[in-house]
Amino acid sequence: MTYYDVRSHPCPSTRSRAGRFAVAATLSVALVGTGAVGLAPAAAAPGTASGAPSAVPAADASAPLTNLSHLNFLLDEVPLPVLAGHTTYQAAENPVVEAPWTYADKNDDGSYAPIGGGELDPATGYYSQGAFNADDTSRAAVVYLRHWQQTGDPTSREHAVQTLRSLAYLQTTEGPNAGNVVLWQQIDGTLNPSAEPVELPDPSDSDESYWLARTVWALGEGYAAFADDDPEFAAFLEERLSLSLAAVNRGSLGEYPAYDVADGDEVPSWLIADGADASAEAVLGLAAYLQAEPAGPTAATAETALSRLSEGIAAMSTVEGASGDWPFGAIMPWTHSPSLWHAWGGLAPAAVATASEILDDPSLLAAAVQDTAQFTPQLLAAGGPDNAWSPTPGEAQIAYGVDSRLQSLVATADAADAPGLLNVAAITAGWYFGANRSGQPAYNPATGAAIDGIERDGRVNDNSGAESTIHALLSMLVLDAHPELKAAALGITATVGTHGLSVVEAESGVLAGGTVTTPASAWTGEANWSGGAYVDLAAGGTLRITVPADDQARRVHPIVNQAVDPSGTTTWTTGKPGKPGAGRWLTLGTTANGGAGEQGVTEAPGQLLPLPLTGTLPGRATEVVGTTDAAAQLDALLIQPLISTVTVTGPAGDSTLFVSADVADSQRRIDVPRGQQLVQQAFDATGQPVADAHRGKGEARSGKVFIAAGGFTQVWFEARK
Secondary structure (H helix, E strand, C coil): CCCHHHCCCCHHHHHHHHHHHHHHHHHHHHCCCCCCCCCCCCCCCCCCCCCCCCCCCCCCCCCCCCCHHHHHEEEEEEEEECEECCCCCCCCCCCCCECCCCEEEECCCCCCEECCEEEECCCCCEEECCCCEEHHHHHHHHHHHHHHHHHCHHHHHHHHHHHHHHHHHHHHCCCCCCCEEEEEEECCCEECCCCCCCCCCCCCCCCCCHHHHHHHHHHHHHHHHHCCCCCHHHHHHHHHHHHHHHHHHHHHHHHCCCCECCCEEEEEEECCHHHHHHHHHHHHHHHHHHCCCCHHHHHHHHHHHHHHHHHHHHEEEEEEHHHHHCCCCCCCCCCCCCCCCCCCCHHHHHHHHHHHHHHHHHHHHHHHHHHHHHHHHHHCCCCCCCCCCCCCCCCCHHHHHHHHHHHHHHHHHHCCCCCHHHHHHHHHHHHHHHHCCCCCCCCEEECEEEEEEECCCEEECCCCCHHHHHHHHHHHHHHHHHHHHHHHHHHHCCCEECCEEEEEEECCEEEEEEEEEEECCCCCCCEEEEHHHHEEEEEEEEEEEEECCCCCCCEEEEEEEEEEEECCEEEEEEEEECCCCCCCCEEEEEEEECCCCCCCCCCCCCEEEECCCCCCCCCCCEEEEECCCCEEEEEEEEEHHHHEEEEEECCCCCEEEECCCCCCEEEEECCCCCCCCCCCEEECCCCCCCCHHHCCCCCHHHCCCECCCCEEEEEEEEEEE
């Protein structure tokens, strides 16, 4: 895995899915007390993770977490050249706008140096991409808009105006590409429609894109904020939103209600840039716009677009996840891959939760609840908010992904009145304050800077570019707006441990009738080979994989590269501990070697996908054996405890989240320290509190934890009363 630094792979990589992964491959019921519903205990006092010294000062729960200093530092004035097809609000009166530099390298003295994207030509001062980009300018505008609306800060209002004016200049206003947006801009205001390396679409305003979706986001939130404050400016923003929607309607939304085929399954063909990810950010803007109750043709067009995009996003929800199968209820982001989940633009649950209220459509909310109540707890237990599963966990953790999870949890909790999601949100937000793989705070409330990423081995990218800064600030705005959640999050400053989804490589096994293959690239076009290799197993071949023992049964998902056409099956077995002879073998289930179906719009034939087995692997078992009756390509085993855990600590003390992948209610017994009693908050698979009826007496002292089927329970200890 390449160490996460977007500047090391800025091709479609920084702004689209495939390039990123191609490069990456090189509250609540208490058992004691009143039984009141609420978040787990908040911090008694601020502090940093034990044993993890940091130069970042501890956050004070009584003070705002949102600090715009670093984002303001990244802002620069940008002159606007006179250019046909590109203008903005009051361009003649004020031909200068503001935009944030794309990146910021941290210097040895702790200061930062803003830089652009791509290679710098010292002679011209131009970057092969640009100094500024529409993606970051649009999201910076959202930060300033939300901060102004939340605090009344006039400086944020002015920055919101100037970044929105900047964004509008990047939008093409005439010709066949009208409504689309140029991504890159040089320091002197010159536009760079065709960046190097090549990004798609090329030119960047030749088709719809992530940056068009984010333009809709900013314009929608801008209109809502200025509708009463400055109607003239709001009218301009509405005009540009209408232009954007025209581009989307002649593009993806023009395909509604058709479906494409992706590896044998139907997927909506009308999502922006073929994704629930990009579409979700547009939905957030459309929802904000419609909440301001505009009148006229743009409002009608926006409502139709909101409905159709939201329908498409919900169609990417993985219903089978409710039974504990991969990807465990996630809304998948990309129609071109059934096996790639990522958190870039991962605001899909927040989008459909918000849209469900505006459109009065419960089906949209169901998709958001499943993603946030089932997938996100599994994500945290597997090691934290990784930015991608492709299909195995394998990416760095960045503010973008953490913010996407946090915003989605809070929006869905509000829409569904599901308090359990706020427990999960507090643990998620703890990432910013030290509950991450590095053990160090990822956001500094004294400066407003946020690190650019944490690698899987705990290495930290100390740079603080626009994207990381923006999404950290969006998270802080959410926390500042929810004081109880904020206090709970500040009480979590370290991750003690996780026990969840794990990977065992197929190539680590003993082969009979097969070979290990290492492809030139781990990226297939729609997924990554785990570990960069796989096993080619011939008909009649056997693969024996050693797996670690556990204290409980586990679900096993073999990752199979299924061929397009049916091609036999692989039978998976394990030994029964203590059973001799022929009766010692336990069949776990079978997986199909083929039958993926028609390739359709995906980037490669077949699908590299974790497949469920019907049986569970006993806790004491240490071997899984696959025997195939036809040629098979086997990548790895995903092993999932029936009950996963993530334990965190901090000023609020220790707490553990138990996460169920079981189809039945479960109980686990844990040790209760002397003089303490167990407190637990149990929630079902939708984040709703579980009733008291199931509980016996004495559990607060016995250490018996109840976990609802597919749900989660948070536990901690209090002094015995």
